[in-house]
Amino acid sequence: MELLVASAVGILTAAGIYLILRLRTFPVILGLSLLTYAVNVFLFATGRLAVGAPPVLNKYQEVAYADPLPQALVLTAIVISFGMTAVVVMIALGAYLSSKTDKINMTDDHTAGDDA
Amino acid sequence: MNHLLIAPIVLPALVAPFITMVTRHHMDLTRIFSLAASVLLVVITLTLGWQAADGTVQVYELGDWQAPFGIVLVLDRLSAMMIVLTAILALVVNLYAVGSGWDARGRNFHALFQFQLMGIQGAFLTGDAFNLFVFFEVLLIASYGLMIHGGGAKRFQAGVQYVVYNLLGSTLFLFALGTIYAVTGTLNMADLAVKVAEISPDNTALLRVGAIMLLLVFAIKAALLPLHFWLPASYANAPAPVAALFAIMTKVGAYAILRFYTLIFGPEVQATEGLAGDWLLPAALFTLGAGAVGVLGARDIGRLIAFGAIASMGTLLTAVALFTPQAAAAALYYAVHSTFAAALLFLIADMIIERRGDSIAPNAPMAQNGLISAVFFVAAIALAGMPPLSGFIGKLLVMDAARDHDLGWTIWAVILGGSLVTILGLARAGTLIFWKSYDADTAAPDDDQDNTAEPPRPAALPFVAIFMLVGGLAALTLFAGPMNDYAVATAEQLFNPVGYLETVLGGATK
Numbered sequence: 001m002e003l004l005v006a007s008a009v010g011i012l013t014a015a016g017i018y019l020i021l022r023l024r025t026f027p028v029i030l031g032l033s034l035l036t037y038a039v040n041v042f043l044f045a046t047g048r049l050a051v052g053a054p055p056v057l058n059k060y061q062e063v064a065y066a067d068p069l070p071q072a073l074v075l076t077a078i079v080i081s082f083g084m085t086a087v088v089v090m091i092a093l094g095a096y097l098s099s100k101t102d103k104i105n106m107t108d109d110h111t112a113g114d115d116a
Numbered sequence: 117m118n119h120l121l122i123a124p125i126v127l128p129a130l131v132a133p134f135i136t137m138v139t140r141h142h143m144d145l146t147r148i149f150s151l152a153a154s155v156l157l158v159v160i161t162l163t164l165g166w167q168a169a170d171g172t173v174q175v176y177e178l179g180d181w182q183a184p185f186g187i188v189l190v191l192d193r194l195s196a197m198m199i200v201l202t203a204i205l206a207l208v209v210n211l212y213a214v215g216s217g218w219d220a221r222g223r224n225f226h227a228l229f230q231f232q233l234m235g236i237q238g239a240f241l242t243g244d245a246f247n248l249f250v251f252f253e254v255l256l257i258a259s260y261g262l263m264i265h266g267g268g269a270k271r272f273q274a275g276v277q278y279v280v281y282n283l284l285g286s287t288l289f290l291f292a293l294g295t296i297y298a299v300t301g302t303l304n305m306a307d308l309a310v311k312v313a314e315i316s317p318d319n320t321a322l323l324r325v326g327a328i329m330l331l332l333v334f335a336i337k338a339a340l341l342p343l344h345f346w347l348p349a350s351y352a353n354a355p356a357p358v359a360a361l362f363a364i365m366t367k368v369g370a371y372a373i374l375r376f377y378t379l380i381f382g383p384e385v386q387a388t389e390g391l392a393g394d395w396l397l398p399a400a401l402f403t404l405g406a407g408a409v410g411v412l413g414a415r416d417i418g419r420l421i422a423f424g425a426i427a428s429m430g431t432l433l434t435a436v437a438l439f440t441p442q443a444a445a446a447a448l449y450y451a452v453h454s455t456f457a458a459a460l461l462f463l464i465a466d467m468i469i470e471r472r473g474d475s476i477a478p479n480a481p482m483a484q485n486g487l488i489s490a491v492f493f494v495a496a497i498a499l500a501g502m503p504p505l506s507g508f509i510g511k512l513l514v515m516d517a518a519r520d521h522d523l524g525w526t527i528w529a530v531i532l533g534g535s536l537v538t539i540l541g542l543a544r545a546g547t548l549i550f551w552k553s554y555d556a557d558t559a560a561p562d563d564d565q566d567n568t569a570e571p572p573r574p575a576a577l578p579f580v581a582i583f584m585l586v587g588g589l590a591a592l593t594l595f596a597g598p599m600n601d602y603a604v605a606t607a608e609q610l611f612n613p614v615g616y617l618e619t620v621l622g623g624a625t626k
Contacts, residue, residue: 020280032280032284032287035284035287036287039287039290039294042290042291042294043290043294043297045298046294046295046297046298047297047298048298067301069297069303070294070297073293073297076250080250080253080286081286083257084257084279084286087257087260087261087279088260088280088283091272091276094267094272094275095269095272095273098267098268098269099269099270099272099273104276104277104280106270106274106277
């Protein structure tokens with residue numbers, strides 16, 4: 001299972017970075033979403049992978065339990081990335097409608113040499 | 117527990133929705149509430165600063181959960197200094213935004229402004245690494261809104277770049293936190309410090325990866341050289357008051373580097389020894405150089421000042437990267453100075469752009485030329501680090517701290533060379549903007565009395581804001597002694613975090 005989770009994180013990250021390098025808003029937003037999925041799975045795995053373990057301590061017997069903190073972190077991260085995706089979609093839409101291009105690069109309509 | 121400690125976060129968090137929901141259709145009411153909240157914030161943070169000045173560390177346990185289990189807010193000298201700085205800057209910027217009418221050019225300026233303040237104050241106060249991420253997101257999502265305030269195709273495009281860059285930074289932040297949590301099993305900063313110090317030096321690959329990823333995240337915020345690309349376009353295209361407020365945002369990155377790499381991954385921690393300083397120092401020097409060259413080569417005012425801000429971040433991070441108490445004290449003094457200087461220049465730039473456009477080239481003369489050129493002169497002296505203003509003292513402190521370092525001469529050469537190039541760039545810009553007007557009769561720098569007769573709009577408040585910043589710089593120069601004493605005491609507290617650890621973790625051992 002470790003291999004499966006690790007390769008899933010790796011593939012999601014690679015695909016996300018590839019899409020972000022496309023420099024058009026739609027692929028970039030998709031790439032950002034893939035990256036946030038990758039990071040969510042990654043955060044989930046930071047508490048060690050455990051199958052069928054209770055989520056909290058049991059005071060009646062000694063049991064192995066799944067670490068609940070990463071799950072709380074993932075919840076926070078999901079909420080934040082969802083909100084951020086909504087914001088970036090709106091801003092990208094605004095940029096597209098006002099400038100009639102979905103390029104992220106700004107150097108085209110700029111005089112050469114003034115953006116170090 | 118001292119409940120005043122959470123007030124800098126709660127106050128903007130309450131005022132912002134109130135403004136949005138109740139006073140949305142009344143611009144005057146919105147302004148009154150927003151300004152009143154800013155004044156109150158200054159009072160609260162000054163009180164907190166006064167409480168922290170004697171060196172006590174205060175902890176606020178949210179929900180009364182003990183330290184490693186719940187989230188804590190921690191107030192020490194460094195936090196207190198940064199929140200006071202933020203509050204003062206916010207008040208000035210708010211005054212300018214109201215006075216210049218920027219806040220009326222789009223919707224919800226004041227609400228976003230307050231949310232931004234909430235995020236910044238929270239980032240300075242929190243004692244929990246994941247909570248720091250959350251406050252980063254709060255300040256970022258507000259800054260996205262502020263960045264595109266007023267609209268316009270170019271601003272939207274710059275906004276998309278800014279948002280995408282910062283979303284990537286946030287993702288990296290989460291990866292870093294996940295890695296560190298996987299190694300240490302905690303995200304409370306004080307607890308992290310204890311756990312990291314206990315890790316054996318042989319088994320630290322993952323921890324070092326996490327520490328470097330965190331450094332990258334903070335370097336993005338602080339606009340360190342290979343990661344500074346977002347800054348010039350964003351700052352140059354953001355509305356002026358927003359750009360001025362963003363002057364504190366780069367300091368959030370510098371603050372986080374200083375906090376994490378003294379408290380958690382400190383210089384004496386074996387597991388991550390030499391990790392931050394080795395990378396940070398050359399990058400900071402290159403940042404300083406690139407900023408200075410950018411100042412010299414900029415073709416419009418916004419970019420000129422954005423690169424000036426990058427150069428000053430380079431100086432600041434050079435001091436941070438030395439990781440000695442003396443250098444940290446110099447960095448803190450310089451941080452206060454460069455925040456005021458960069459904000460002042462952004463506000464002056466807005467006045468110039470309003471009157472004659474944003475290109476650095478001869479143009480028709482503008483109203484109030486003499487007055488504006490005078491304050492530009494003062495601000496340029498401050499930013500470049502010439503005597504008599506506080507930039508000079510700040511750079512002197514930084515260079516003095518670098519004297520015993522192995523690379524001392526290189527640091528001196530880069531700082532002095534960078535200052536020279538910055539002076540040249542600012543002098544070129546000032547000459548072209550203020551002296552080379554088409555109409556030579558009204559362009560003389562000393563006839564401002566006549567020109568004030570018909571300004572473009574009756575705007576005294578922007579000048580009040582600008583002179584408050586000038587006054588701040590002057591005060592920083594006049595009271596350099598007490599200010600430096602406070603910075604030295606802060607640095608001592610930073611590099612000797614026993615009090616911090618005992619106060620934060622004390623609840624757990626009771």
